[in-house]
Amino acid sequence: MTAIQFQNSSETQQGQKNTWPHLGLVCITFSKQVRFRTITRTRYLKLSDVERESALRELYRHNLQCLHNALSFCQENKIRLYRMPSGLFPMSDLEDEIGANILEEMSADLSKIGQRAQALDIRMVLHPDQFVVLSSDSPEVVRNSIKILEGQALTLDLLGLPRSPWSLMNIHGGKSQRAEQLIKVISQLPEAIKSRLTFENDEYAYSSEEILAVCQQAGVPMVFDAHHHICHENLDSYNHPSVALIFYAARETWANPDWQLVHISNGEQAFNDRKHSDLITAMPDVYHQAPWIEVEAKHKEEAIAHLRSWWLIENNHK
Numbered sequence: 523m524t525a526i527q528f529q530n531s532s533e534t535q536q537g538q539k540n541t542w543p544h545l546g547l548v549c550i551t552f553s554k555q556v557r558f559r560t561i562t563r564t565r566y567l568k569l570s571d572v573e574r575e576s577a578l579r580e581l582y583r584h585n586l587q588c589l590h591n592a593l594s595f596c597q598e599n600k601i602r603l604y605r606m607p608s609g610l611f612p613m614s615d616l617e618d619e620i621g622a623n624i625l626e627e628m629s630a631d632l633s634k635i636g637q638r639a640q641a642l643d644i645r646m647v648l649h650p651d652q653f654v655v656l657s658s659d660s661p662e663v664v665r666n667s668i669k670i671l672e673g674q675a676l677t678l679d680l681l682g683l684p685r686s687p688w689s690l691m692n693i694h695g696g697k698s699q700r701a702e703q704l705i706k707v708i709s710q711l712p713e714a715i716k717s718r719l720t721f722e723n724d725e726y727a728y729s730s731e732e733i734l735a736v737c738q739q740a741g742v743p744m745v746f747d748a749h750h751h752i753c754h755e756n757l758d759s760y761n762h763p764s765v766a767l768i769f770y771a772a773r774e775t776w777a778n779p780d781w782q783l784v785h786i787s788n789g790e791q792a793f794n795d796r797k798h799s800d801l802i803t804a805m806p807d808v809y810h811q812a813p814w815i816e817v818e819a820k821h822k823e824e825a826i827a828h829l830r831s832w833w834l835i836e837n838n839h840k
Contacts, residue, residue, distance in 0.1 A: 542812075542813055543809065543810070543812045543813055543814060543815050543834075544601075544602045544603050544645075544813065544814050544815070545601065545603070545815050545817050545826045545829055545830070545834075546601065546602075546603030546604060546605060546645075546647075546783075546814060546815060546816040546817060547592070547595070547596060547601050547603070547604050547605070547817070547822060547823060547826065548605045548816055548817065548818055548822065549605055549606070549607045550607070550822065551595060551822050551823050552820070552821045552822040552823055552824050553823070555591065555595055556588060556591050556592045556595055557588065558584075558585050558588050558607050558609070558610065559581050559584050559585060559588075560581070560609050560612050561577060561578075561581060561612050561613065563613070566612075566613050571618070571620065574613075574618070574620050575620050575624065578611075578612075578613060578614075578620060578621050578624055579624050581612070582611055582621075582624055582625065582628060583628075585610050585611065586628065586631055586632070586635065589606070589610070589635050590635060590638070592604055592606075593635070593638055593639055593642060593644055595823075596642070596644050597642050597644070599823065599826075601644070601823075601826065602643060602644050602645060603644070603645045603647070603783075603814050603815075603816065604639075604644055604645070604646050604647070605646075605647050605648065605649055605816055606646055606647070606648050608648060608649060608650050608651045608674065609651070610677060611625055611673075611677065614673060615669060615670070615672075615673040625676075625677075625680060628680075629680050632677075632680040632681050632682075633680065633681065633682045635681055636681035636682035636683050637682060639681075639683075640682075645688060645689075645814065646681070646683060646689060647689060647690045647691075647692065647783070647816075648674050648677075648678065648689075648690070648691045648692070649691075649692045649693070650670055650671060650674050650691055650692075650693055651670070652694075653666070653667065653670060654667040654670050654671060654693050654694075654696075655667050655696035655697055656668070656693070656696055656704055656707045656708065657695055657696035657697045657700035657701070657703055657704040657707070658696060658697050658700075659697065659700065659703075664707060668707075668711065668715070671691065671693075671711070671715045671719075672712065672714070672715065674691050675691065675712070675714040675715050675718065676714075678691070678714075678718065679714060685713065685714060685717040685718060686717055686718065687717075687718060687720055687742075687743050687776065687777075687778075687781055688781055689718055690718050690719070690720045690743070690745075690783065691715070691718045691719055691720070692719075692720045692721070692722055692745050692783075693719070693720075693721060693722070694721070694722055694724045694727070694728065695721060695723075695724065695727055695728035695732070695733050695736060696727065696728075697727065698726070698727035698728065701728075701732060701735065701736050704736055704740075705736055705739050705740045708736075708740040708742060709740065716742070719742050720737075720742060720743045720744065720745045720783070721733050721736060721737055721742060721743075721744055721745065722744070722745040722746075722747050722750070722785065723744075723746065723747055723750050723751060723754070723768075724747075724750050724754070725750050725753040725754050725796055726754070729751075729754050729755070730746065730750075730751045730754070730755075730764075730768040730772075731768070734768065734771055734772060734775070737772075737775045738775060742775070743772075743775045743776045743777075743781075743782070744771075744772040744775045745772070745783050745784060745785060746768055746769050746772040746784045746785070747784065747785040747786075747787075748760055748765055748769075748784065748785070748786055748806045748809070749785070749786060749787040749788065749789070749818075750785075751764070751765060751768060752765070752793070752794050753789075753794045753796050756794060757794070758793060758794070760804055760805060760806035760807075761806060761807050761808075765806050765808060766806070766807075766808040769784065769806070769808045769809075769811070769812070770808075772784075779813075780813050781813065781814070782812065782813050782814065783812075783813075783814040783815070783816065784809065784812045784814070784815055784816070785815070785816045785818055786802060786805060786806075786809065786815055786816070786817060786818065787799070787802070787817075787818040787819060788801075788802050788803060788804055788819070798818055798819055798820055799819060799820065800819060800820045800821040800824075800825070801819055801821055801824065801825045801828045802817060802819050802825050802828065802829050802833075803828075805829070805833050817829065
């Protein structure tokens with residue numbers, strides 16, 4: 523019996539079965555069961571058009587199979603939330619349109635993955651990379667950010683995932699002191715993006731209160747990250763009153779509160795260390811009320827298993 527299978531069985535001890543919260547797997551497994559491939563822009567640009575098409579076709583097919591593997595892993599281990607890597611289809615947004623054309627050819631294969639996720643009742647979400655800065659004071663950076671989001675939205679569309687926060691694309695606020703500009707840009711986004719867009723508080727630029735205000739004014743949901751919050755505010759406990767206060771305020775930004783998603787990580791060397799630890803050993807009490815939690819720990823599925831071994835059992839007895 524594997525670690526996760528053992529912890530799953532612990533959830534049904536004494537006839538009790540935990541339903542909430544759902545703990546989510548982020549991108550890959552700590553084991554080698556789910557691994558994606560990529561290609562650097564430098565290497566890609568050195569290839570001829572024929573070589574580019576061949577390389578991307580092989581890479582995309584590999585990553586599509588890995589998506590299937592990820593869903594299988596989640597099914598086997600009773601994980602109902604999966605964050606896909608943002609770089610599933612590298613170079614698909616380039617002007618040569620080679621990657622974009624291959625994706626269109628593979629649209630039926632992508633659609634099958636979305637249908638399978640729906641059949642398995644697994645929620646699939648995205649977290650676009652750090653280059654997305656909608657609050658930048660550079661129009662070029664904003665345009666490029668929107669282009670990246672358009673590519674991510676297209677992936678979700680090709681997967682057949684709904685244009686709603688159920689299949690969210692979560693990003694950070696970006697450049698600080700630019701909330702007004704950020705809200706303006708959000709209002710002008712295409713529906714395929716805005717309908718899925720969520721924002722997360724961070725340790726540096728946007729506090730929980732600041733990103734909450736942006737979400738309230740822009741009409742988009744907030745993904746609360748308790749660890750980012752305690753780092754930004756230099757707190758010494760996940761049960762500081764502000765944690766629960768922001769958690770419930772963030773819930774109000776979700777049209778469907780049952781879809782509310784939050785993040786958890788722990789500090790590697792100290793409580794408010796920004797670097798992520800291997801496992802999760804401390805949780806906010808209020809997270810017992812969270813429907814969906816992405817587990818941002820280095821040991822991935824082992825961190826989920828560890829949480830199931832103590833925290834979800836504690837939740838069952840509350």
